[in-house]
Amino acid sequence: MTINIKKCTIEDLCILQEISYETFNETFKQQNSPENMKVYLERAFNLKQLEKELSNTSSEFFFVYFNDEVAGYLKVNINDAQSEGMSDKSLEIERIYIKNKFQKHGLGKYLLNKAIEIAMKRNKKKVWLGVWEKNENAIAFYKKMGFIRTGSHSFYMGDEEQMDFIMTKTLI
Numbered sequence: 001m002t003i004n005i006k007k008c009t010i011e012d013l014c015i016l017q018e019i020s021y022e023t024f025n026e027t028f029k030q031q032n033s034p035e036n037m038k039v040y041l042e043r044a045f046n047l048k049q050l051e052k053e054l055s056n057t058s059s060e061f062f063f064v065y066f067n068d069e070v071a072g073y074l075k076v077n078i079n080d081a082q083s084e085g086m087s088d089k090s091l092e093i094e095r096i097y098i099k100n101k102f103q104k105h106g107l108g109k110y111l112l113n114k115a116i117e118i119a120m121k122r123n124k125k126k127v128w129l130g131v132w133e134k135n136e137n138a139i140a141f142y143k144k145m146g147f148i149r150t151g152s153h154s155f156y157m158g159d160e161e162q163m164d165f166i167m168t169k170t171l172i
């Protein structure tokens with residue numbers, strides 16, 4: 001078993017879109033209406049939007065490879081790219097997306113540790129993320145990794161308002 005990580009570039013745009021659709025569908029399709037899923041996927045993961053995110057110097061994307069196959073990705077944000085008005089001493093983990101067939105191999109932990117490593121290199125004091133209140137597996141994982149719930153914010157899936165818990169880990 002080999003795990004590798006590679007920073008995404010604009011040349012990875014189509015693969016990024018494909019894996020975004022796949023992982024988001026796998027994770028949330030069962031709990032949301034087809035209409036709301038369609039609206040969200042088209043808004044969040046269209047090529048123009050992903051290109052804009054990839055081009056933002058305050059955001060970084062990383063693919064994780066499991067035995068040389070793209071298994072998922074990480075997106076982190078600093079400064080004004082953060083989806084909430086957090087301090088400049090914070091780093092946001094906006095996405096840790098792992099394909100279902102690659103889950104339970106430690107890839108989420110690997111990507112989370114990559115985000116913490118980036119935060120520490122940039123002298124950030126906190127790492128935070130938003131996680132859907134109904135995503136119990138993810139919440140349990142983040143708690144196990146030392147995150148605590150520090151707030152919440154609204155997340156729109158199409159026309160449906162949902163609640164994300166904000167979870168934060170203070171770095172030493």
